[in-house]
Amino acid sequence: MNIKQVRAFLAVAQTMSFASAATQLHLSQPALSLSIKSLEDNLGGKLLTRTTRHIALTPEGEALVPIARRLLAQWENAEDEMKQRFALQLGKIAIASMPSFAASLLPKAIRNYHVSYPNIQVAIHDVLSDVVVEMVRNNQVELGISFEPTNLLELSFYPLYEDRFIAILPKNHPLETQQTISWKALLEYDFITLQRPSSVRTMIESTLSNAGIELNVAFDAHQLATVGRMVSEGMGVAVVPALCRQQTEEQGAVCRPVIEPEISRRVGVICQPRSNLSIAAAAMLDVLIDTYANTHLDSQT
Amino acid sequence: MNIKQVRAFLAVAQTMSFASAATQLHLSQPALSLSIKSLEDNLGGKLLTRTTRHIALTPEGEALVPIARRLLAQWENAEDEMKQRFALQLGKIAIASMPSFAASLLPKAIRNYHVSYPNIQVAIHDVLSDVVVEMVRNNQVELGISFEPTNLLELSFYPLYEDRFIAILPKNHPLETQQTISWKALLEYDFITLQRPSSVRTMIESTLSNAGIELNVAFDAHQLATVGRMVSEGMGVAVVPALCRQQTEEQGAVCRPVIEPEISRRVGVICQPRSNLSIAAAAMLDVLIDTYANTHLDSQT
């Protein structure tokens, strides 16, 4: 029993004629005849009564009609679905992104992607950088976006751009007059930052530790938006990735590059080797790289 | 995309190895390889990543696994069902029978049939003889049992036995002493019979009309059991098919042959030409003929 036979049977059952069913199937009459005969032999009995002048379904044939119809419909649906999937007309893709990126640059790429592939669902998980890597490693998502991890193992990293950390100050802050701010000058004021274990916090701490600078944290929070707001309200100063610049400026803070020591990390896409990606994910990777090509975050006003 | 390819894909997806899948499918490794390749080409993309040492599903392949599993299960269920149907291990058969037969002889045949084919459901419609023929003609049932119809058209009739009508009397009735009773003597008493349009009523009326005997009906009812009870309660006399003899005697009535004119009709199976019957129905026809072969209803006590 195979698909052709079922399709042939249905054609005969619908047209009630071998001749017209044969033309409908682009097949010669005898070929169709043999196909039906073979189906009958396989199943163990007659499906049709042929009386040279008239075709009729046997009761068993009658029983097969709805079964065959259902079977064929399901078969064709499955085939279509798979073809659509490969043609990027259907599918899902899950991306994990560190929150700072998800809230700043990512939407632009998603928009670009959606224009090209409107039928692919995109799910975004905005989670801590460590979780991003973990989700990629566990195949919970196909693509992750974060700072370049120290431990890639078998994962691939596609850099998107270089991010330099910047200082943010309340308006009318004494340091506002300086075009670049040193850590030493900055830390004279109350320092606000993210709570552990965010990657931003980790980078700041390790960088300062290496430079032999002591860090006293006045306040910390889980979300950059909170930190930005605290700064703009004059509670203190902070250092954030440059990609948060727009957001913090909108909140009324002032941004200045931090130097000595400068913190700079590559941001990029973490994923399984490209050959292991779904077509939809590979396309997303291309869109990401394309969208952020030549992205240079201004660290100066 | 065909069944073999889907089955091959599932085998590979389960074993995660072309080699073991090939042996499981009783196929050479290269043949399996080509089959998968052909499937992939048909669908338009890779389903598996082959790295000589390790096989993995692509995301699209991952999506296909449950689809393929479902598809294959449904396919095999359908195939099994049809095979069972032809092997008489599955199926339904509907029979229409006139009530007098359904309540007397039919159960024996059904029992015989059920012993041979325990997995076939049998539905019995006990309806008036005219309706029996109509249901067969409309293919509502495959087999009908009734008196031989006058108008068969393209239907077949397989006689089971000859039924002679008998008179039934209350106990201690004046006519009880006679071994055979004439219509003339019988009609001296209150006559009870079935309501129109039962075939029994019709036959009695047409027979008497042809013989020039006038019929006055004292009481009539829809069911033979009612008529039998009325007789045994002494409300009058009746004439019923001999096959009702046991039932009426159980009710306490006395049976005697009626002669002058004798009413005798063949009882048998009405159906579409045998070649149009389902295997299950053809088997039932055989059982019916077999069960009632050499059935001679005693018209004498």
Add this chain to the structure above:
DNA sequence: CACACTTACGATATTCGTAAGGATT
């Protein structure tokens, strides 16, 4: 005798298995 399906048979296409090739551990 015309029509519709079946059977027969040679041709084509597909699928299969063996053998050789390539890549990874």
Add this chain to the structure above:
DNA sequence: AATCCTTACGAATATCGTAAGTGTG
């Protein structure tokens, strides 16, 4: 070197189309 999958190619199998056969109206 051993293992596993792919590619190559000749062989077996299945399917197809043309032509002849059969039976019915």
